[in-house]
Amino acid sequence: MEISIFEAVGPIMVGPSSSHTAGAARLGRMAAKLVGQPFTHVDFGLHGSFAKTYRGHGTDLALVAGVLGMYQDDENLSKSFEIAKERGITYHFYETEISGAHENTVCMSFLMQDGNTREIIGSSIGGGQIKICSIDGFPLDMSLNMTTLLVINKDTKGIIYQITRTLAANDINIATMKLTRQEKGATACCVIETDSEIADCVLRELSEIPAVQTVKLIN
């Protein structure tokens, strides 16, 4: 695999650590994008090295900044606690152990405005790169470096064909695809990475497939 020069000189970020600060901000931001709707409170369960060193590396500030939508190079990142207060969003940190998880892993539980809870687990795997490991208990493996589609659907015959046919008809090439399900016939989850961007009309088409429950696009 060829390495881009911008991985050797980059990323542009606020310090002090690409994994503990930049990666943490990206994890928070992507988690907030994945839950999509407005939320009022976030619990951050810190595992491994995140639990041991989060104060010294600003991991806590970075996670909160991330869920507020701030990028890893935003100089206001260190003021994220104040900004959260202004926006009426509360947060809590606790140390936890997640078996088999990467050293830098966080479990983020979002309390949504509608009273529901959403849970996202993700790891910061070095150099600012991240991995989303689970959404609401679904085991996943998303790096979110490419255009990524997350489809939650009922596990029925032909559903994958319907999804891929819709993408093909819109001239979208699939780079990678991963499927998981709770159990046979229950809720299933499909993560698709594509080579090109996906227009809103394609998302609408996908969400109109009867067995599809939700469609989420992360650019």
Next chain:
Amino acid sequence: MYHNLKELLQQAEDHEVFLSEIVLQNEIEQFGTTKEIIYQKLEERYNVMEKAAVRALGERLETAGNLISGIAMQQNVYTEKGETLCGGFMNTAMAMALSGSEVNAAMGRICAAPTAGACGIVPAVLISIERAKKCSKQAMMNAILTSSGIGTIMMKNATIAGAEGGCQAECGVAAAMAAAAGVELCGGTPAQAVWAASLALVNCMGLVCDPIAGLVQVPCAQRNASQTVNALTCIDLAMAGMTLPVTPDEVVESMYKVGRMLPPQLRETAQGGLAATQSAQEIQKKIFS
């Protein structure tokens, strides 16, 4: 496409161009991007680097535990008095490296090169030469290209992670990247650039990663200053014609192997070296309790 220093150098010599041109063409070919986009990204990086290199020279920044707050300004004040041993050039370079480290520790904006912990070195070396030799903006962009090309080879054939290779893989690689780019800015040959990078690695081979309390402050900031000096001296050594009786790629391989031989305590775990001292333990308790 090149896989190691030998191939990068060979291609530059075959086409009679600097290393930066080969690095640029490779990036265009491998990632389907354009020269314009690449130069735009390089300029963004240069601007962030320059700001971080001067920001803490005139202002003391708060860092976790304040282990290195004010060190860049202190070095700058000393330099401006004009009574230094190593001269204004070397002392200003060290002050800029310290500034980069202090900005990073204070959660300011930096450009990782190749890592956040080593972010002070490449800017300090390149900006020092830019001022001394009055280099053009274009030359500076090319210098960042050369340094990043050297960096990607280290990522492919060795490591830039302190947890894997110790400080030699972070600050050492940064010095190697800066040294090669510095030779290009000084009008040296591609071969001299590759030797300068190799010499920089040789001069810090085995350097351990032992951050006090696991924070990216001490001895990271001090090593940003000393590896800046390492890079600058290697540029002069290579420009004078110094080579080694081993190949540049053997140096990279050795650095990687030495890194793997280091016990885990000396690879960013804060369990050995300075981090294991009684003073460091007390600092750690104070900050994290």
